[in-house]
Amino acid sequence: xxxQVRAGAVLLAGVLAGSVYGVTxxxxxxxxxxxxxxxxxxxxxxxxxxxxxxxNAAANQSGQAGAPPANTPPPNNPPPAGNQPSGDKPxxxxxxxxxxxxxxxxxxxxxxxxNGVDPNGQVQKAMLTAAATPLDAMKAQQVAQTTVTPADxxxxxxxxxxxxxxxxxxx
Amino acid sequence: xKLRNILFGLLTTTLLAQSSFAQLGGVLKNAQKAKxxxxxxxxxxxxxxxxxxxxxxxxxINVFHxxxxxxxxxxxxxVGNTVARQSGRSVLYHFAIxxxxxxxxxxxxxxxxxxxxxxxxxxxxxxxxxxxxxxEVAHVDRRHLEKEIRxxxxxxxxxxxxxxxxxxxxxxxxxxxxxxxxxxxxxxSRDKESEADKVGVEMxxxxxxxxxxLRNFLQFLAAVPTTPETKQALGLWGSTHPPxxxxxxxxxxxxxxxxxxxxxxxERYAWYVNPPAFAHQAGPATAAAAPAANEVDGxxxxxxxxxxNGKLAEGTRVKVRPQP
Numbered sequence: 001x002x003x004q005v006r007a008g009a010v011l012l013a014g015v016l017a018g019s020v021y022g023v024t025x026x027x028x029x030x031x032x033x034x035x036x037x038x039x040x041x042x043x044x045x046x047x048x049x050x051x052x053x054x055x056n057a058a059a060n061q062s063g064q065a066g067a068p069p070a071n072t073p074p075p076n077n078p079p080p081a082g083n084q085p086s087g088d089k090p091x092x093x094x095x096x097x098x099x100x101x102x103x104x105x106x107x108x109x110x111x112x113x114x115n116g117v118d119p120n121g122q123v124q125k126a127m128l129t130a131a132a133t134p135l136d137a138m139k140a141q142q143v144a145q146t147t148v149t150p151a152d153x154x155x156x157x158x159x160x161x162x163x164x165x166x167x168x169x170x171x
Numbered sequence: 172x173k174l175r176n177i178l179f180g181l182l183t184t185t186l187l188a189q190s191s192f193a194q195l196g197g198v199l200k201n202a203q204k205a206k207x208x209x210x211x212x213x214x215x216x217x218x219x220x221x222x223x224x225x226x227x228x229x230x231x232i233n234v235f236h237x238x239x240x241x242x243x244x245x246x247x248x249x250v251g252n253t254v255a256r257q258s259g260r261s262v263l264y265h266f267a268i269x270x271x272x273x274x275x276x277x278x279x280x281x282x283x284x285x286x287x288x289x290x291x292x293x294x295x296x297x298x299x300x301x302x303x304x305x306x307e308v309a310h311v312d313r314r315h316l317e318k319e320i321r322x323x324x325x326x327x328x329x330x331x332x333x334x335x336x337x338x339x340x341x342x343x344x345x346x347x348x349x350x351x352x353x354x355x356x357x358x359x360s361r362d363k364e365s366e367a368d369k370v371g372v373e374m375x376x377x378x379x380x381x382x383x384x385l386r387n388f389l390q391f392l393a394a395v396p397t398t399p400e401t402k403q404a405l406g407l408w409g410s411t412h413p414p415x416x417x418x419x420x421x422x423x424x425x426x427x428x429x430x431x432x433x434x435x436x437x438e439r440y441a442w443y444v445n446p447p448a449f450a451h452q453a454g455p456a457t458a459a460a461a462p463a464a465n466e467v468d469g470x471x472x473x474x475x476x477x478x479x480n481g482k483l484a485e486g487t488r489v490k491v492r493p494q495p
Contacts, residue, residue: 100293100395100401100404100405101292101293102289102292102404103272103289103291103449113271113272113288114271114272114273114403114404115235115236115270115271116234116271116273117271117273117406117407118403120402120406121273121402121403121406121407121408121409122356122406122407122410123234123355123356123407127233127234128352130234131230131233131348132226132232132233132344132347133233136230136233137226137229139236139237140225140226140228140229140232142237143228143265143267144225144228144265146244146248146265146266146267147263148248148249148252153252153253153256156249156253157253157379159439160379160434160436160439161379161434162378162379162434163257163377163378163379166256166257167256167257167258167377168259169259
């Protein structure tokens with residue numbers, strides 16, 4: 001009986017001690033997980049690759065070239081709803097035999113047109129790790145300043161036969 | 172008897188120690204869970220969201236560049252704001268076109284929404300554009316990307332000590348990098364995508380558009396044959412969104428509850444987004460060939476031929492021969 005009690009007590013103490021260790025080991029693991037969630041590539045900007053300058057040049061060229069497509073104002077009167085294609089099957093906008101179209105027309109520009117992605121359509125890693133340039137920041141600032149005036153929007157909604165009422169704003 | 176007492180004493184001490192360790196462990200675990208939950212659900216302030224959004228926009232522009240076409244950009248902004256005003260959350264939205272043939276659209280915190288030149292070239296009417304943009308507006312409205320960033324703690328900003336200030340400098344660059352990397356390489360969770368589809372459809376419909384615009388565009392993409400070119404154009408869309416078939420099925424389930432009388436506005440779309448419009452903004456190497464002598468390029472809009480390239484003297488009589 002004495003032996004059984006001793007054996008039971010030792011076994012119980014061992015199990016309990018094991019569970020205590022289990023708890024104390026779990027905490028550092030969680031902390032490790034938290035810190036490993038940060039992307040290492042984001043930490044060191046100095047190691048990031050410089051972007052190809054020629055790409056910037058091409059973008060500048062395309063941004064500066066040419067005038068807006070038409071000098072005439074947008075159509076004031078929307079076509080009647082009945083004139084809209086209804087239940088129409090999507091058809092290529094630019095014509096052609098393949099299902100997907102490029103907005104550029106020549107072979108050279110089509111290659112240039114897929115800027116930023118590899119043949120599988122995935123963004124190149126070098127692109128993701130490169131830092132934005134001051135020119136990029138300036139362009140983003142321009143985007144931030146892009147707005148439409150209430151008057152323009154009202155006219156646009158009216159022309160298109162769209163709903164002039166906005167949803168109530170949430171806080 | 173003495174030995175038994177010692178054993179019981181040891182056992183009791185061990186039990187007490189285990190109990191307090193377990194309690195301490197539980198308290199720490201709960202505190203961590205609570206903090207993580209707070210990180211996830213404490214939204215960025217408007218100032219934080221704006222700063223992160225604009226820095227992320229700069230990073231995205233670094234990857235793809237902005238397509239600088241004022242007329243087309245203005246049109247995208249008009250359509251985008253038409254659906255965004257049905258979203259509810261007070262955000263000043265900014266829409267821009269990315270200069271790539273890749274077919275995709277990206278939303279960033281702070282109301283920065285980008286659609287690619289390649290996507291515009293493959294949409295068929297304004298309702299489809301509204302559908303795509305409203306899906307992206309829904310992501311911003313519901314703070315989807317922000318929640319994913321905070322939940323995954325991929326940004327320094329998710330740390331408690333940074334939650335009370337507007338990030339700047341290297342910290343902001345790191346956060347912007349995380350945001351854009353996530354937006355361009357990972358899917359937001361399936362339930363968030365599904366929510367964005369459904370909320371987007373609702374916004375489009377409330378704005379007065381045909382609610383099936385997004386579904387129709389997804390159907391078009393699903394039918395595109397796989398070629399090296401289409402793989403390159405659609406790879407990003409595929410890797411950052413759930414399978415097209417799943418989304419189409421989900422949308423088919425909700426569309427009958429919306430009126431079928433919404434506007435499609437195919438002609439207005441074609442007026443703003445068309446080959447000559449793109450060609451005018453292309454660089455010298457890619458500009459459309461000048462029309463031959465005594466010829467101009469044009470497009471029919473609202474029953475009127477609009478000249479898009481070249482000039483004719485006032486009063487010139489013309490004959491129009493449609494091109495395929």
